[in-house]
Amino acid sequence: MSKIxxxxxxxxxxxxxxxxxxxxxxxxxxxxxxxxxxxxxATVNDGKLxxxxxxxxxxxxxxxxxxxxxxxxxIVGSGTLFEKKVQIVGLGYKALAxxxxxxFNLGFSHKIEVGLPKxxxxxxxxxxxxxxFKSANREILGKMCGDLRKLKPTEPYKGTGVRVTTDVxxxxxxxxxxx
Numbered sequence: 001m002s003k004i005x006x007x008x009x010x011x012x013x014x015x016x017x018x019x020x021x022x023x024x025x026x027x028x029x030x031x032x033x034x035x036x037x038x039x040x041x042a043t044v045n046d047g048k049l050x051x052x053x054x055x056x057x058x059x060x061x062x063x064x065x066x067x068x069x070x071x072x073x074x075i076v077g078s079g080t081l082f083e084k085k086v087q088i089v090g091l092g093y094k095a096l097a098x099x100x101x102x103x104f105n106l107g108f109s110h111k112i113e114v115g116l117p118k119x120x121x122x123x124x125x126x127x128x129x130x131x132x133f134k135s136a137n138r139e140i141l142g143k144m145c146g147d148l149r150k151l152k153p154t155e156p157y158k159g160t161g162v163r164v165t166t167d168v169x170x171x172x173x174x175x176x177x178x179x
Contacts, residue, residue: 002062002065002068003065004064005061005065008048008050009048009050011048013027014075015027018044022034023071027077028080029078030078031078034067036071039053040052040064049075051067051068074137077135081121081136082136084142085165086162086163086164087129087131087162087165088128088129090160090161091160092107093106093129095124095129097122097124101116102131106151106152106162112151114148149162149163149164156171157172
C-alpha cells in the first residue's frame with residue numbers, strides 16, 4: 001500500500017462530488033475538476049475523501065500517492081490560500097507593484113519587470129523588500145517564487161539577493177586579514 005495514498009483528504013468547507021473518474025470540487029477561493037487514472041477509485045465518507053487502488057502493483061502505488069497529493073493540494077487550496085514570502089536582501093534592492101507587473105531594482109543597470117500569473121496575488125511591504133504571494137494553486141505559487149529567486153540568487157558572502165524566507169543561507173567566511 002502507498003503510505004501517502006491511503007491517508008484520507010480532509011475536506012473541511014470544500015464541497016466534493018465524485019462522478020466516475022472525475023472529482024469535482026468547489027471552495028471559497030477556487031473550483032475545479034481532477035481526473036483520476038483508471039487504476040484509482042474515489043469515495044467520500046464522513047467529510048473525508050478516500051482514494052482506493054483497484055490493484056496492487058508498483059506502478060499503481062506510485063500513481064496512487066501522486067494523485068492523492070495533487071488532489072489534496074487542490075482541495076486545500078480551494079478552501080484556504082497557500083502563502084509564500086519572498087525576501088529581497090541588499091542595499092537599494094526593492095520591488096514595486098504596477099498593476100499585474102512587478103518591477104525589481106536588484107543592482108543591475110536596468111529594472112527587471114516580471115508579470116504575475118492570473119491566480120497569484122502579491123502584497124508588498126512599505127520597504128519593498130518583503131513580498132507575500134498568495135494563491136489557491138500551490139504549483140503556480142512555487143514556480144513563481146522559484147523564478148523570482150533566479151533573478152538574483154543569494155550570494156554566500158554577504159547574503160544579498162532574492163530568497164524565499166524558508167531558505168537556509170550558509171554564509172562563507174571572507175578572506176582572512178593578515179597582520
